[in-house]
Amino acid sequence: MKGNEALAEAAIQAGCDAYFGYPITPQSEVLEYLAREMPKHNRVCLQAESEVASINMVYGAAGAGFRVMTTSSSPGFSLMQEGVSYIAGAELPCLLVNVNRAGPGLGTIQPGQGDYFQAVKGGGHGDYKLIVLAPSSVQEMADFVFLGFDLAEKYRNPVLLLSDGAIGQMMEKVTFGHHEVKVSEKPWATTGKPATRQRNYITSLHIKPEEMEKHNFHLEEKYNSIRKNEVRYEEMNTEDAEYIFVAYGLSARICTKAMDLCRKQGLKVGLFRPITLFPFPYDALNKLADKATMMMTMELNAGQMVEDVKLAVNGKIPVDFYGRMGGMIPTPEEIVHHFENVIHPTYAN
Amino acid sequence: MQTEEMILPETKVTELPEACSHEDEYELVYQRPSTMVDTTMHYCPGCAHSLVHKLIMEVVQEMDIQEKTIGIAPVGCSVFAYDYMDIDMQEAAHGRAAAVATAVKRLMPQHYVFTYQGDGDLAAIGIAETIHAVNRGENILIVFMNNAVYGMTSGQMAPTTLTGMKTTTSPDGRQNEMYGAPMKIAELMAQLPGAYFVTRQAVNNAGAVRHTKKALLNAFKYQQQHKGTCFVEILANCPSNWKMTPLETSHFIDDEMSHAFPLGDIKVPKGDLKIF
Numbered sequence: 001m002k003g004n005e006a007l008a009e010a011a012i013q014a015g016c017d018a019y020f021g022y023p024i025t026p027q028s029e030v031l032e033y034l035a036r037e038m039p040k041h042n043r044v045c046l047q048a049e050s051e052v053a054s055i056n057m058v059y060g061a062a063g064a065g066f067r068v069m070t071t072s073s074s075p076g077f078s079l080m081q082e083g084v085s086y087i088a089g090a091e092l093p094c095l096l097v098n099v100n101r102a103g104p105g106l107g108t109i110q111p112g113q114g115d116y117f118q119a120v121k122g123g124g125h126g127d128y129k130l131i132v133l134a135p136s137s138v139q140e141m142a143d144f145v146f147l148g149f150d151l152a153e154k155y156r157n158p159v160l161l162l163s164d165g166a167i168g169q170m171m172e173k174v175t176f177g178h179h180e181v182k183v184s185e186k187p188w189a190t191t192g193k194p195a196t197r198q199r200n201y202i203t204s205l206h207i208k209p210e211e212m213e214k215h216n217f218h219l220e221e222k223y224n225s226i227r228k229n230e231v232r233y234e235e236m237n238t239e240d241a242e243y244i245f246v247a248y249g250l251s252a253r254i255c256t257k258a259m260d261l262c263r264k265q266g267l268k269v270g271l272f273r274p275i276t277l278f279p280f281p282y283d284a285l286n287k288l289a290d291k292a293t294m295m296m297t298m299e300l301n302a303g304q305m306v307e308d309v310k311l312a313v314n315g316k317i318p319v320d321f322y323g324r325m326g327g328m329i330p331t332p333e334e335i336v337h338h339f340e341n342v343i344h345p346t347y348a349n
Numbered sequence: 350m351q352t353e354e355m356i357l358p359e360t361k362v363t364e365l366p367e368a369c370s371h372e373d374e375y376e377l378v379y380q381r382p383s384t385m386v387d388t389t390m391h392y393c394p395g396c397a398h399s400l401v402h403k404l405i406m407e408v409v410q411e412m413d414i415q416e417k418t419i420g421i422a423p424v425g426c427s428v429f430a431y432d433y434m435d436i437d438m439q440e441a442a443h444g445r446a447a448a449v450a451t452a453v454k455r456l457m458p459q460h461y462v463f464t465y466q467g468d469g470d471l472a473a474i475g476i477a478e479t480i481h482a483v484n485r486g487e488n489i490l491i492v493f494m495n496n497a498v499y500g501m502t503s504g505q506m507a508p509t510t511l512t513g514m515k516t517t518t519s520p521d522g523r524q525n526e527m528y529g530a531p532m533k534i535a536e537l538m539a540q541l542p543g544a545y546f547v548t549r550q551a552v553n554n555a556g557a558v559r560h561t562k563k564a565l566l567n568a569f570k571y572q573q574q575h576k577g578t579c580f581v582e583i584l585a586n587c588p589s590n591w592k593m594t595p596l597e598t599s600h601f602i603d604d605e606m607s608h609a610f611p612l613g614d615i616k617v618p619k620g621d622l623k624i625f
Contacts, residue, residue: 018456044455048448049481056445056478060452063439064419068452086442190437190453192416192460199386201431203422203440 003141003168007071007097007161008033010145015181016095017066018044020057024076025109026165027099031071051076055083055096062092063202065189067149071097073165074115075106078123084158085124089204091219093152095145096130097161099168100249102300102327110327111165111250116304119162120278127216129223130160131230132277134248138172146179153184155226162277164300166250166329232275233284237263241270243343244288246309247298248274250329255298257332262339269339277305285312296320296339300329382410386435395595397585398427400552401494404562405463406434408569418461419453421446423475425467426500444475447482450489461572463490469499472508472534479538486543486577490568493534493580495610496587504590508532511609516590531609535582539616545577547616551584551607553599564614576618584610 001009008030011019019038021031031047038045044061048054054070061068072080077098087094098119102112119132131151133144141163148159193199206212234252237259238244247255252273262269272288272295274281289295294317297306306321313319322338324330381387384406392399409418415436422430424443431438441449446464454462471479471493479491498516499505505518509531513522523531539547546568550561561583568579584606586598593601 018452020452044452046451046455049477052445053448053451053478053481056442056448057452059441059445060421060439060449061456063449064453064456066456082442083445090440190419190439191457192419193435193437194416199431199435199437201438201440203431205428205440 001138001174002029002171003135003138003163004029004099005033006138006142006174007145007163007168008037010142010176011069011095012037012041012043013176013179014146014149015067015183016043016069016149018046018057018061018068020046020048020054020061020068020070022048022051022054022072022076024051024073026101026111026168027071027073027097029168030097051079052083055080055087058094058096059083059087059090059092062087062094063090063190065186065191069095069097071099073099074101074103074112077115078118081118081124084130085126085128086204087158088124088128088130088219089126090202091156092158092202093149093156094158095148095152095161096158097163100162100164102325108327109165111167111300111329112325112327113164113249113251113300113304114302114325115162116277116299116301119160120280120308128219129226129278130158131155131226131279132160132162133232134162134275134277135167136249136252136273137167138170138174141167142174142176150182151230153182155222157222157226162249164250165327227279230276231279231281231284233281234273234275235284236271236273238270238272238288240268241291242268242293243339244270244272244292244295245298246272246274246285246295246305248277248305251298251300254330254332255335258335258339261332261336274305280308280312282308282312285309286314286316289313289316292317294318294320294343296322296342298322298330298335300324382406384410384415384435386433388432390433391429392426393589395586395588395598396426397496397552397583397587398494399433400558401492401561401583401585402427402430402433404552404558404565405465405492407562408566409436409461411566412569414461414569417459418463419457421450421453421462421464423464423466423470425470427465427467427494428501430465444470444473445478446470447475447478447487447489447491451482451485451487454487454489458488458575461490461569462488463492465492466494467500468493468495468497468507468509468534469502469505472532480541483538483578483580484541484543486545488572488575488577490565490572490579490581492565493582494585495534495582496585496590497531497606498587498590500587500590509534509610511605533610535580535610535615538578538580543577544580544616546571546579546618548580548614549582549584549610549612551602551612553584553586553602557612571618582610584612
């Protein structure tokens with residue numbers, strides 16, 4: 001299955017009640033798949049007039065207490081940022097997907113990771129955080145849908161699945177297994193006010209500064225709990241590693257190959273793959289910095305996650321960066337070559 | 350529509366006769382609908398919002414649909430509508446109420462869903478969401494409060510500002526050569542096939558209020574029958590931003606505004622459905 005299709009199928013199996021989307025390459029398969037399949041399950045699938053409308057439909061559906069998802073790609077996801085901020089402010093659970101292409105502007109439809117900052121540092125206005133999951137395989141495109149919905153409802157917070165054009169478009173074997181759909185209670189949802197309870201309203205408006213700050217502190221408390229409990233990452237060959245490659249998503253796949261090539265040459269290289277980009281695995285990386293002598297971050301951008309890697313390492317060891325942009329994808333050999341240049345400048349040349 | 354005799358405010362405040370304190374001896378003929386929250390509103394004196402809030406909530410009370418009604422509030426003066434209407438509500442981003450309402454209604458088709466939006470919200474920034482929701486014939490009611498200005502941001506020009514009307518951003522009066530003519534939103538909506546009932550009303554006198562109430566009641570009843578989008582535009586008094594007394598705003602609606610935006614039904618169902 002294609003990554004995008006695996007994600008769409010997983011959404012159905014995860015009990016997604018509604019999907020709102022707008023066509024954009026390289027993620028249109030999600031909308032196409034769900035337009036075909038959702039009606040068979042008596043679920044709602046609506047092609048909106050814009051990403052602006054999609055994200056506000058997500059707001060409405062989530063506010064009414066339903067499991068809801070939207071997907072887009074970079075320029076479209078930029079259009080959604082206002083709505084994402086409102087959703088985070090109003091604490092509505094939902095699953096958002098950005099199948100990242102290369103930018104800025106209209107950019108190209110080829111894969112990119114240039115939306116890292118937008119995903120983890122804000123994107124929209126105000127102090128808010130998304131839980132950001134970065135799949136690096138078609139299997140994870142499916143798995144993280146289940147995980148994403150559960151986390152969203154656990155924390156009443158939007159979850160972003162930050163994929164890219166390659167993971168979305170590539171075909172791999174995927175298994176869905178059996179997933180129990182957890183139906184969480186949503187006593188805050190706008191389901192219609194019975195005489196037995198006060199009215200519910202969904203809003204991100206707190207006009208009094210005291211109340212606004214209180215809400216901000218409440219959100220921060222929630223984000224701290226997420227920082228404490230939801231950090232996810234994968235380590236490969238880090239036990240004896242002298243050098244650590246740090247990469248997520250598609251880059252992590254390429255770096256896995258590059259690591260293998262290095263190991264064959266006797267270079268003790270390990271790989272650290274952040275799975276949650278927020279919360280970022282600062283502590284785990286910091287511990288690795290005690291053992292390793294250098295880290296090298298590889299991204300399909302001009303160097304975004306590397307800033308968090310440097311924060312994590314906190315000056316203990318050097319952190320190198322290698323990036324390609326514009327939809328250009330480096331080969332493992334290219335990465336090894338760069339890496340050798342860094343550790344043995346004369347030897348590699 | 351002919352306006353009826355204006356209800357003039359009492360000029361002399363007299364003390365209540367002592368007998369009024371004995372409530373038991375009198376028949377209660379009028380009170381706030383039970384679906385309104387008993388609180389002080391933030392609206393300016395003479396503003397149409399409080400009145401239209403009450404009319405909608407009267408309909409909700411009379412139809413006994415409080416448990417099944419979801420309102421979508423806009424960004425604008427009525428952003429706090431959820432503080433006054435005792436129903437479940439969602440506060441939408443500026444202009445996006447129709448998209449929010451679309452999702453709520455699609456997921457809860459047996460509920461009554463309405464949006465409550467001003468002219469900056471609906472006619473400017475939210476025109477795309479509005480047109481598409483109406484074109485899809487979403488089974489919702491859109492209440493469109495047209496006061497010809499951006500109220501909450503203190504009186505800037507809106508797409509509905511009358512030609513020549515002075516606002517803070519059209520200090521010499523709106524020039525059509527620069528900004529086009531005032532947008533007749535109800536007429537625009539009426540030509541979309543998804544629109545089932547489109548009307549333009551006002552609340553500047555007792556007769557107008559009764560007409561508006563009836564239009565809102567009809568709209569909720571049509572929604573009960575899943576007929577498509579109902580669109581009720583209401584010409585709304587805005588004393589603060591028009592720099593007029595409340596009474597002057599009522600005259601302004603009769604003398605100026607209703608010429609640019611003619612009152613009355615624009616698209617009505619044929620046959621038996623007119624009986625409401």
